[in-house]
Amino acid sequence: MPDIQVDVKYSGSNNEIAIISARGFIDTTTAPDLEKKLEEQLALNKYKIIVNLESIDYVSSAGWGVFVSEIREIRENNGDLVLVNMSSDVYDVYELMEFSSILKSFDNLDDAVANFTGGKPAPAVERQKPPQPRLAELKRNPPPAPSPEPKAEPKPAAAPSPKPDDLYAVAKSELGKRILDIIVQNPYFDIKEIIKALKLPQYGGLKTGGGQVKRELKEMNLLDRQKRFELALKRGK
Numbered sequence: 001m002p003d004i005q006v007d008v009k010y011s012g013s014n015n016e017i018a019i020i021s022a023r024g025f026i027d028t029t030t031a032p033d034l035e036k037k038l039e040e041q042l043a044l045n046k047y048k049i050i051v052n053l054e055s056i057d058y059v060s061s062a063g064w065g066v067f068v069s070e071i072r073e074i075r076e077n078n079g080d081l082v083l084v085n086m087s088s089d090v091y092d093v094y095e096l097m098e099f100s101s102i103l104k105s106f107d108n109l110d111d112a113v114a115n116f117t118g119g120k121p122a123p124a125v126e127r128q129k130p131p132q133p134r135l136a137e138l139k140r141n142p143p144p145a146p147s148p149e150p151k152a153e154p155k156p157a158a159a160p161s162p163k164p165d166d167l168y169a170v171a172k173s174e175l176g177k178r179i180l181d182i183i184v185q186n187p188y189f190d191i192k193e194i195i196k197a198l199k200l201p202q203y204g205g206l207k208t209g210g211g212q213v214k215r216e217l218k219e220m221n222l223l224d225r226q227k228r229f230e231l232a233l234k235r236g237k
Contacts, residue, residue, distance in 0.1 A: 005023045017046075057089070061097075170219070175208060
């Protein structure tokens, strides 16, 4: 029995929304099956895509890579790819790896469809606010006066984000240039994956630590994952 099953159905007034539902888990061995279904929809000019993860227990970095690999083409065609019905474990990784800054997610299918059709999604459940102290109690026990905040030291100006036609301008070393190559070709890589990629021959076979890679990313103003992803979108593959 396969480790993943992928089905597609359509929604919207003209069936313009493709809903890809997967069951099982998404890792290096099963990600190609999901990627194939996604590419089939793009070949049919379906650029409004919902990925239903209700029956998915695990998503590896290869799986997340499938979700973002075609996002540039999708958005250039006025579409989007959104995720829905993530389990708590999958959602925790989604937040931890900062994919929430790249891909929208919804709690249910109706809200995801409404995102594309312009319908009104269900109102968000408001979290319970802590009870506020009564006025009389505040008069008897006034809160302490806030201590003056220390004067903030001026921060050095961050390096400008590289422009599409000037990719290597912000790189101050050969290591920085190799890192930029990796980011453009692998926009979903985190810092650990960048370090591993640097060891590959096509990226110079460099052995370096996380601290050095972080320093290079900081100097290039690319420490934030969203900025790295935006750079990759501008450059293309």
